[in-house]
Amino acid sequence: MTKKVIFTNEKPDFKKYKKRLAFDGLLEKKRQKDQKRLRWNLMVLVLEVLLVIAMAYWAVNKLQKPRTFLPVEQEQIVPLVEKP
Amino acid sequence: MEHKDLLLHPAEELAIITAAQKQSAAFHPLYEKYAETIFYFLYRRTHDEDLAADLTSQTFLKALENIKKFQPRGVPFVAWLYRIAANEANAHFRQSKTTPKLSLESIFAHRIAEETADSMTEEKLAQLATCLSTLNDADLLLIQLRFYEEKSFKDIGFILDISEANAKMRLYRLLDKLKKML
The missing domain is CATH 1.20.140.160 (PhyR, sigma-like (SL) domain)
Incomplete structure (x- = not known):
């Protein structure tokens, strides 16, 4: 990595950038960033709520459903009392 | 060193910081006082006027976002700004994979x-x-x-x-x- 050091007496004029670096612009940038962050946080919150609802629905359904058994073939049923 | 249009007493500066921690608009006097200093610091580090202006803007945006975390512990507020500015410049060089070019008077x-x-x-x-x-x-x-x-x-x-x-x-x-x- 090569670094360069220049010795010069030329200096940019800060006044040229006064408009570009105006405080109002900075506040506006912050407002936009805050809004973006708020929107993102809100989206995450909605997704979290949806996930909780989905998990609760799944859990309730699983508990309420009667247990199902596999169908048993007729041949496999052994009569309890033998026919005379 | 750059001319400072605004001369703030340390106690006055602290009061402005406290106000800015509650409301962003109160940050204005600090911005007016230090924007030029930070701009020239970044210009010396980058040798690029436009880039220095962009990095100055980013530095103050970060400062404004994090001013609530600032605690005066014997170091002036401007040192905190220098720290953010140096980090911003380093992040820029890392991201753009360019090397710093120092422009010193x-x-x-x-x-x-x-x-x-x-x-x-x-x-x-x-x-x-x-x-x-x-x-x-x-x-x-x-x-x-x-x-x-x-x-x-x-x-x-x-x-x-x-x-x-x-x-x-x-x-x-x-x-x-x-x-x-x-």
């Missing part, structure tokens, strides 16, 4: 010369630029902060996240190295 080169050589001729100045170019980024920042931004060792320590004694030791070792090179 030759009229202030005598400050380094006083520590490393007897006199500063044109030839010595060119030699100094070559020697400085061999230093790593952190060392160059240390030289810039001490001789161009005229920061105290305490402030330098805070900006570079090292102790005051370490900052002092590192600078003297660096000057010794430069003395041998010149």
Whole structure:
């Protein structure tokens, strides 16, 4: 990595950038960033709520459903009392 | 050093910081006071006016976002701004994979010369630029902060996240190295 050091007496004029670096612009940038962050946080919150609802629905359904058994073939049923 | 249009008493500055921690608009006097200083600091680090302006804007945006975390612990507010600015510049160089190009005023080169050589001729100045170019980024920042931004060792320590004694030791070792090179 090569670094360069220049010795010069030329200096940019800060006044040229006064408009570009105006405080109002900075506040506006912050407002936009805050809004973006708020929107993102809100989206995450909605997704979290949806996930909780989905998990609760799944859990309730699983508990309420009667247990199902596999169908048993007729041949496999052994009569309890033998026919005379 | 740059001219400061606004002279704020430390107590007054602290009151503005406290107000800015509650409301962003109260940050205005601090911005007016330090924007030019930070701009020139970043210009010296980048040798690019537009880039320095962009990085100044980013620095103050970060400062505004994080002002609630600022706690005055014996270091001035401007040192905190320098720290953010240095980090922003480093992040830029890392992301763009470019190397820093330091632009230092030759009229202030005598400050380094006083520590490393007897006199500063044109030839010595060119030699100094070559020697400085061999230093790593952190060392160059240390030289810039001490001789161009005229920061105290305490402030330098805070900006570079090292102790005051370490900052002092590192600078003297660096000057010794430069003395041998010149």
